[in-house]
Amino acid sequence: MPIVHADRLTRIGAALLRGAGASEEEAQAVAVGCVNANLAGHDSHGIIAVPTYIDRIKAGHIVPGAKWTIVQESPTTTVIDGNWGFGFHVNAKAMELTIAKAKTANVAACTVFRQSHVGRLAHYPLMAMREGMIGIATADSGRSPKHVAPFGGREARLGTNPISIAVPSELEAPFYLDMATSAVAAGKIQLAVARGERIPTGWIIDAEGRHTTDPTDYRKGGALLPLGGSEGYKGSGLAAMVEVLCGLLTGLGFGVEPTGRHNDGRFMAVFNVAAFRPLQDFKREVAEFARYLKSTPASEGSPGVFYPGEVEFLREQERGKNGIEIEDATWDKLRALAGEYGLTKQLDLA
Known part of the structure; x- marks a missing residue:
């Protein structure tokens, strides 16, 4: 799977959306939003969604410039x-x-x-x-x-x-x-399919109401x-x-x-x-509360407590530095769209 830095991935997403008819402002909003999701570790809402959005533009379900x-x-x-x-x-x-x-x-x-x-x-x-x-x-x-x-x-x-x-x-x-x-988010099932991975028990049931670890059962009448x-x-x-x-x-x-x-x-x-209440007092006490949560000794097998939002921040720091891993199936779709819009050379997606 290719590893792509956030700024390049944003340029790719925005260019493809513009090719599909989005304005500069719209394309930038969507591309930045998707890549920020990748950075935070929420790949189900990341660049994988751009081909779907373009399909919806083509179907008339999204109206650029509305x-x-x-x-x-x-x-x-x-x-x-x-x-x-x-x-x-x-x-x-x-x-x-x-x-x-x-x-x-x-x-x-x-x-x-x-x-x-x-x-x-x-x-x-x-x-x-x-x-x-x-x-x-x-x-x-x-x-x-x-x-x-x-x-x-x-x-x-x-x-x-x-x-x-x-x-x-x-x-x-x-x-x-x-x-x-x-x-789990529906996009994580799509992500598992794209990566050829099994999913944990408890995420979905198949069309007969049975628990399954096969993500493809979801599109065959299953449900989250x-x-x-x-x-x-x-x-x-x-x-x-x-x-x-x-x-x-x-x-x-x-x-x-x-x-x-x-x-x-x-x-x-x-x-x-x-x-x-005074904003600074509140901000200080929220920080103290977060540190209080983290002060408990870790339970068996745990790395310790993370307060809400902390894990996403740590992932953002790591991925911002080292790049974002993109599954091959998604990368292939982005390359195909670049070819369709004559952007292959411009986006270096040959």
């Missing part, structure tokens, strides 16, 4: 129609607007609908964190095809429905949560399992609540529409820490 619009708003709330634009681009604008409102009103929230995949969810709460605020984001796939079987079932009825929360601190590595409410293993009702319940916030509150609804068009729904909220 202008997002505000449907209704108040001093603390906004409802945004993405008009089938790039989720990366639309949601960054939505979070910027929500942060601006929270600077005035201290608390603000928004919903976003009719947009493509939003990528790694943590990107948006981290925007609020950098402004001294607590950011919360949840996402679902609207009425797109579902991937997760509710606890006790064998057919998919839910999305992977992630939740992300980021808080400001004095820590070098940001303190944030970014998790799917399923046992909810977070929690034998206590999967917890992940299933969280996913259902995310569906309410991002599917029902946005007006997207539930179930699956026949077109199969991917349609992420979003709910995001921002809280200005200074409205509750």
